[in-house]
Amino acid sequence: xxxxxxxxxxxxxxxxxxxxxxxxxxxxxxxxxxxxxxxxxxxxxxxxxxxxxxxxxxxxxxxxxxxxxxxxxxxxxxxxxxxxxxxxxxxxxxxxxxxxxxxxxxxxxxxxxxxxxxxxxxxxxxxxxxxxxxxxxxxxxxxxxxxxxxxxxxxxxxxxxxxxxxxxxxxxxxxxxxxxxxxxxxxxxxxxxxxxxxxxxxxxxxxxxxxxxxxxxxxxxxxxxxxxxxxxxxxxxxxxxxxxxxxxxxxxxxxxxxxxxxxxxxxxxxxxxxxxxxxxxxxxxxxxxxxxxxxxxxxxxxxxxxxxxxxxxxxxxxxxxxxxxxxxxxxxxxxxxxxxxxxxxxxxxxxxxxxxxxxxxxxxxxxxxxxxxxxxxxxxxxxxxxxxxxxxxxxxxxxxxxxxxxxxxxxxxxxxxxxxxxxxxxxxx
Amino acid sequence: xxxxxxxxxxxxxxxxxxxxxxxxxxxxxxxxxxxxxxxxxxxxxxxxxxxxxxxxxxxxxxxxxxxxxxxxxxxxxxxxxxxxxxxxxxxxxxxxxxxxxxxxxxxxxxxxxxxxxxxxxxxxxxxxxxxxxxxxxxxxxxxxxxxxxxxxxxxxxxxxxxxxxxxxxxxxxxxxxxxxxxxxxxxxxxxxxxxxxxxxxxxxxxxxxxxxxxxxxxxxxxxxxxxxxxxxxxxxxxxxxxxxxxxxxxxxxxxxxxxxxxxxxxxxxxxxxxxxxxxxxxxxxxxxxxxxxxxxxxxxxxxxxxxxxxxxxxxxxxxxxxxxxxxxxxxxxxxxxxxxxxxxxxxxxxxxxxxxxx
Numbered sequence: 001x002x003x004x005x006x007x008x009x010x011x012x013x014x015x016x017x018x019x020x021x022x023x024x025x026x027x028x029x030x031x032x033x034x035x036x037x038x039x040x041x042x043x044x045x046x047x048x049x050x051x052x053x054x055x056x057x058x059x060x061x062x063x064x065x066x067x068x069x070x071x072x073x074x075x076x077x078x079x080x081x082x083x084x085x086x087x088x089x090x091x092x093x094x095x096x097x098x099x100x101x102x103x104x105x106x107x108x109x110x111x112x113x114x115x116x117x118x119x120x121x122x123x124x125x126x127x128x129x130x131x132x133x134x135x136x137x138x139x140x141x142x143x144x145x146x147x148x149x150x151x152x153x154x155x156x157x158x159x160x161x162x163x164x165x166x167x168x169x170x171x172x173x174x175x176x177x178x179x180x181x182x183x184x185x186x187x188x189x190x191x192x193x194x195x196x197x198x199x200x201x202x203x204x205x206x207x208x209x210x211x212x213x214x215x216x217x218x219x220x221x222x223x224x225x226x227x228x229x230x231x232x233x234x235x236x237x238x239x240x241x242x243x244x245x246x247x248x249x250x251x252x253x254x255x256x257x258x259x260x261x262x263x264x265x266x267x268x269x270x271x272x273x274x275x276x277x278x279x280x281x282x283x284x285x286x287x288x289x290x291x292x293x294x295x296x297x298x299x300x301x302x303x304x305x306x307x308x309x310x311x312x313x314x315x316x317x318x319x320x321x322x323x324x325x326x327x328x329x330x331x332x333x334x335x336x337x338x339x340x341x342x343x344x345x346x347x348x349x350x351x352x353x354x355x356x357x358x359x360x361x362x363x364x365x366x367x368x369x370x371x372x373x374x375x376x377x378x379x380x381x382x383x384x385x386x387x388x389x390x391x392x393x394x395x396x397x398x399x400x401x402x403x404x405x406x407x408x409x410x411x412x413x414x415x416x417x418x419x420x421x422x423x424x425x426x427x428x429x
Numbered sequence: 430x431x432x433x434x435x436x437x438x439x440x441x442x443x444x445x446x447x448x449x450x451x452x453x454x455x456x457x458x459x460x461x462x463x464x465x466x467x468x469x470x471x472x473x474x475x476x477x478x479x480x481x482x483x484x485x486x487x488x489x490x491x492x493x494x495x496x497x498x499x500x501x502x503x504x505x506x507x508x509x510x511x512x513x514x515x516x517x518x519x520x521x522x523x524x525x526x527x528x529x530x531x532x533x534x535x536x537x538x539x540x541x542x543x544x545x546x547x548x549x550x551x552x553x554x555x556x557x558x559x560x561x562x563x564x565x566x567x568x569x570x571x572x573x574x575x576x577x578x579x580x581x582x583x584x585x586x587x588x589x590x591x592x593x594x595x596x597x598x599x600x601x602x603x604x605x606x607x608x609x610x611x612x613x614x615x616x617x618x619x620x621x622x623x624x625x626x627x628x629x630x631x632x633x634x635x636x637x638x639x640x641x642x643x644x645x646x647x648x649x650x651x652x653x654x655x656x657x658x659x660x661x662x663x664x665x666x667x668x669x670x671x672x673x674x675x676x677x678x679x680x681x682x683x684x685x686x687x688x689x690x691x692x693x694x695x696x697x698x699x700x701x702x703x704x705x706x707x708x709x710x711x712x713x714x715x716x717x718x719x720x721x722x723x724x725x726x727x728x729x730x731x732x733x734x735x736x737x738x739x740x741x742x743x744x745x746x747x748x749x750x751x752x753x754x755x756x757x758x759x760x761x762x763x764x765x766x767x768x769x770x771x772x773x774x775x776x777x778x779x780x781x782x783x784x785x786x787x
Contacts, residue, residue, distance in 0.1 A: 343693055345509040345516060403517075407690045414683045421676045428669060 044086050045075040062163040065171075071124055078102070078110055105145060107154040108133050135233040142234075151192070158182055174232075177215055179225040180206055202226075205283035224250060229281075247275040253365040261369035277302070287364070289326060292319040317372035321379035325363055328386035329356050335393025342400045349392040356386045459646070459666035464653045469539035470670075471677045472532050473642070478678045479529035480635070482685070483567075486522040487624065494574070496620040498613030501576035502699040509696060520689035526568055528685060530715045533561050541753075541770045544763060545648035551754035553645065556638040558751040563631045568713050570623040576616060581700030582710045584619075585611045590723070593736045610702065651763065711784070718777045719743055721784035 046069075049060040063069050068077065076083045081098035085091040092098045102110045112133035114120050121128050132155075136142040141152040158174060165172035173182045184203035186192055193200050206212040206226070214223035229238060229246050238246045248255025258264050258274065267274055278291065278299045291299045292315055294306045304311045336349045359382030366378045444450050461470070493512055495504040508515035537557060540546050546554035573584040588611065592602035607614030653661065664670055712720050722743075726735035733741075749756070757766060 343695075345506070345693075345696060347506055347696070348510050403690055407686060410686055411683055414679050414686075418676055418679045418683075421672060421679065425669070425672050425676065428672075429664075 044091060045079075045081065045083050048086065048088070048091075049075075059162045066162055066164050067166055068164060077114070104150040104154055105148075107156055108136050108142070108145070111155045132233045135231075139231065139233060139235045140237070153186060157186065176221050176223075176225045177219060179227055180212065180216065183226045202282045209282060209284045210286045211284060247279075251275075253362075254368045257366055258368040261371060261374070263370050289319060289322045292322070292367070314370065314372050318367055318370070318375055321372065321375055321383075322360075322363060322367060325356075325360055325379050325382045325386060328383055328390060329353070329360060332356065332386050332389035332393055335390055335397065339393050339396035339400065342397065344396040344400055346392065346396050349389050349396070352385060352392070353389050356382055356389055359385055456667050457665075459643075460663040461647050461666050461670045462649050462653060463662040463664050464650060466543055466650055469536075469543060470647055471674060472536035472539055474674045475532040475677060475681050476529055476536055477635075477639075478681055479525045479532060479685075480631075482525040482682075483522065483529060484628070486518050486525065489518045490522055491624065496574070496617050498576065498616065501574060501616055502696075505575040505577075505696060509694075516693055517689060520693040521685060523694040524685055524688045524692075526571065527714070528681070528688075530561075530564055530568060532681075533564055534715075537561060538770055538774060540648075542767055543648065543650050544766060546754050547757065547759055548754065550641070550645060550648060553638060553641040554754050555751055556634050556641065558747075560631065560634050560638060562747065562751075563627055563634065565715060567623065567627050567631070568715065570619045570627065572713060573611075573616060573619045574623065575696060576700050577697040578700050578704075578707055579697055579710065581611060581702070582706040583712050584615070585706075586710060586720075587712060587716070588615075590736065590740060593734070593740060595737065612702070714781060714785075717784035718780035721780045721787075724784075 046060055046063065049058070052058055053061050055061070059075075063075075068074075074083055075081070079099055079101075080096070082091045082093070082096035085096070090096065092100075116130050116133050118130045121130050136155070137146060141154070144152045145154065160173050163173075165175075167174045169175060170177070172178065180203055187198075188200050188203045190200045207216055211223045211225075214220040215225055227235065228249070230236060245255070248259075255275075264274075266272075267277070279285075279287065290297050293299070294301045294304070294312055294315065300311065300315050304315075306312065332349075332353060336346045336353065339346045339349075359378065363375060363378045363382050366375045369375065440449075461467075490508065493504055493508045493515065495501065505519070508519055510516075512518075540554065540557070569584075569587060573580045588602060588605055591605055592598045594601060603609070605615070605618065606612070607618050711717065719739075723736060723739040726739045728735050730738050
């Protein structure tokens with residue numbers, strides 16, 4: 001192995017005009033061959049193909065990074081052939097079982113040869129699922145592929161071809177923060193999407209949404225990425241009947257309250273989309289109280305006319321309760337911050353303020369009942385606690401002023417006493 | 430001084446039983462030398478005043494403080510936020526501790542510079558230095574009691590140093606911490622040491638120290654002693670000196686109130702043993718010169734570990750300092766003693782500033 005590698009290295013040295021990618025590949029080879037024990041079947045294919053590396057797209061260019069290479073699964077696992085032979089004709093002959101580049105139609109089956117076998121996969125990762133191919137054929141991509149449309153996404157489009165990494169690795173194309181871009185490679189391509197008549201602004205919308213900002217800018221891996229709503233191998237646009245369930249996977253309280261509330265059933269009967277009716281889908285903005293309004297910027301007017309008395313009154317009551325909670329909570333926060341700046345101990349108030357925030361989340365969740373009556377106990381509890389925080393802040397500021405004046409009085413008295421003593425000392429001296 | 434009949438009767442009643450007339454006569458005739466360096470006499474009294482404040486404020490804190498991993502921080506938080514004037518008592522306790530150490534240091538160096546430690550006051554000096562060491566122990570044990578992040582890690586570092594002592598280090602560390610690590614058991618021990626063991630030792634030493642001071646009277650500076658008897662000025666201890674003492678105590682109380690109100694003690698975050706030590710862990714200011722020295726000593730010096738060498742150095746230094754009157758008598762020149770004092774002050778102040786800056 002070492003002598004073969006040395007030969008290869010010597011041959012490589014003669015390539016005086018080798019591009020930068022070759023140099024990088026060499027470094028990677030040296031590093032990986034020093035640490036990873038390659039199995040025999042990846043030796044010759046890989047070593048010969050390495051000489052053909054001229055740009056990033058060459059199969060051997062990145063194969064050292066591939067999980068299969070790292071698990072000692074060489075080219076033969078997918079392409080067949082004789083990995084022992086250094087003769088191109090022999091190694092890549094039909095007799096040796098060489099299958100070449102699989103057709104796009106066949107890619108799921110090629111991957112599924114190993115990935116659908118529980119027995120085989122258990123040797124590498126006992127917890128790994130083996131139903132990806134079955135699931136894939138239920139997806140919009142899989143169904144279209146079965147219908148003969150070879151331009152839809154297959155395994156290699158998302159997972160790459162020779163640079164496949166486990167989803168847990170941040171450089172993987174399927175790592176949560178990379179998924180939007182991976183999907184966007186096709187879904188943002190207007191030429192590619194033209195035949196299907198679907199929009200191509202999802203990536204743009206998502207990346208500026210509350211979820212996109214959380215995931216892509218704040219690197220919060222709990223934020224949903226494309227596959228969390230659409231599924232991964234079984235990717236499909238969620239239907240209207242599934243929407244509340246999809247959002248409810250994370251927003252459980254809101255979803256449950258909405259479905260049990262007065263709008264849940266009517267939305268279902270009218271076949272209105274649930275959550276996205278107000279929140280949209282890819283372009284979801286941080287929700288605010290201003291959304292509950294019949295005025296400009298509000299969402300209620302999307303469905304209701306401003307002269308509908310009952311919805312307007314209900315909406316105004318809901319808005320007023322939430323606004324009160326938000327305003328008193330903010331005032332409380334300002335007050336305890338002010339007290340803290342004055343050096344007062346307000347940790348108890350901070351602790352209670354966390355409860356108020358929780359009450360606000362709770363009230364916002366109960367707003368999805370679209371009933372002022374249902375929201376009232378939750379909002380009232382929050383307002384009562386927020387008022388307590390405000391009182392604690394006020395008390396701390398008052399105490400600060402009291403301390404100052406108390407100090408001034410005590411200093412004055414002590415100074416008078418000191419002067420009196422001084423005079424006494426002078427008189428007896 | 431004429432006594433009213435009731436007072437006279439009460440005095441007689443006590444005197445019949447305890448013969449206090451002698452003590453009254455002693456105080457009535459006790460004289461204090463009057464000279465340019467008289468100011469330094471008051472620092473012992475200031476230290477005593479701050480100690481008394483410590484006792485009173487400490488007892489008040491004890492009414493609410495609950496030692497324990499799950500209760501100490503919460504109790505201090507309760508004292509600071511909920512108890513009426515609790516913040517003031519805690520702040521006064523913290524500031525008075527610092528001022529007591531500061532005035533004790535000033536008192537000690539003033540005694541050194543005025544050569545008041547030599548014969549016949551050797552034992553007064555020794556008990557005085559022991560009082561300072563116990564005072565430092567008070568500071569170290571009290572620092573952990575709020576069970577906040579800073580105190581926890583500073584105590585961890587401080588007790589680690591004890592573990593470096595050869596032969597007995599491990600056992601001493603176990604004894605002090607109540608286990609391998611700083612835990613609730615350490616807190617219980619430090620609490621017991623802070624509120625029971627140290628006050629007992631301190632009170633005993635303080636009583637001996639004060640009895641010696643009263644018995645031997647104020648020391649007289651060398652130059653003053655050489656003056657002709659007619660040129661020497663005195664003032665009666667009672668009431669002249671005592672009133673001056675009282676005046677200075679009022680000024681000290683005012684300074685203490687100013688510090689306690691304008692810069693009240695912070696509590697910080699609760700100690701979490703599972704979190705890494707935060708940046709800027711530092712002991713109390715009066716330990717910084719030792720802390721900084723230990724940081725500067727190389728890991729190995731000849732055949733010894735650097736830390737061990739530092740501990741030996743400070744241990745030996747403390748003993749030498751405590752037994753100073755046995756090495757330095759009347760024959761050693763004043764300038765030599767002054768030079769020694771100045772060098773020690775430069776070292777302590779320099780290292781403390783360095784420790785704060787880095």
